[in-house]
Amino acid sequence: MTTFRRIHRDDIEAHLKAGTPMHLVEALPPRHYAQGHLPGAIRLDHDDVRTLAESRLPAKDALIVVYCASAACQNSRLTARTLAAMGYTRVAEYEEGKQDWIEAGLPLERASVAS
DSSP, X not given: XXXXXXXXXXXXXXXXXXXXXXXXXXXXXXXXXXXXXXXXXXXXXXXXXXXXXXXXXXXXXXXEEEEOSSTTOOHHHHHHHHHHHTTOSEEEEETTHHHHHHHTTOOOBOOSSOO
């Protein structure tokens, strides 16, 4: 079985503040991404992981943090599981997702295009 770990908001904040190389991946549809996403996040729908991951996330040993809307949303889990099955070795799921980030008063970036 392929595995990934959980990561919490405080850890993500610490990585961002420290400038730790990390890929934030939002596993939600384009309109949700455009409305606001974690700083620097790219969008990668769980249905497109197998076809787009290698071009968007070329380093299989990079820290990749996948999130979606909230703990009830399963998109991040599906995406993280697929990435781990594809050989990505440092995949983490931010299970509480964007809802937790917003409730903590942390900033989102907005975009009119889906990345």
